Amino acid sequence: MELYQRCSKCYRHNYLAKGDCAWYRKEGQEAMKTGHDSMSLFECNTSKELIVRLKQDVDLVQSMTELARNRGIEAGSFVAIGALKRARLGYYDQKNHEYREIKIDSPHEMASCVGNISLKDGKPFVHVHVVLADEKGNAMGGHLSEGIVFAAEVHLCQLEGLRLERKYDEATGLSLWNV
């Protein structure tokens, strides 16, 4: 059996033996310079997947936070669809480093909702973004601060193999991952 692994430099091309892939050795070293400096990357495993239905009138952000804390999920990601009765979104003002609040007081479809779980101040912390659609199908979206559930179906992946912690980042004014 031949064992292929992902190139540790480009993360895309597979290589057969120890070392980096042929693409990286031939052409990639120059091309990937920017790429290598443009991100930090960790490989981790999915340890468990959870299927969750949230009940009416709970706050999605709070419920997902409680779920993560109760089950000791320190790293993970999730997607959800459904509908919200009302919501508070955040738009981050990149110049002044502060969130502006957008209040939505009417029912909306939760056309898309993605979130992640990591540690902040040593405790599981949930970060959620959402796209909401109104009765005409018009969409708006942003950082979800509060979302009162009408119906919500969640698929959560628990990750293992990394300690994902949020630390204050001077350049953005946000608490970002320490990777």
Ligand code: ZN
């Ligand atoms: Zn956000």
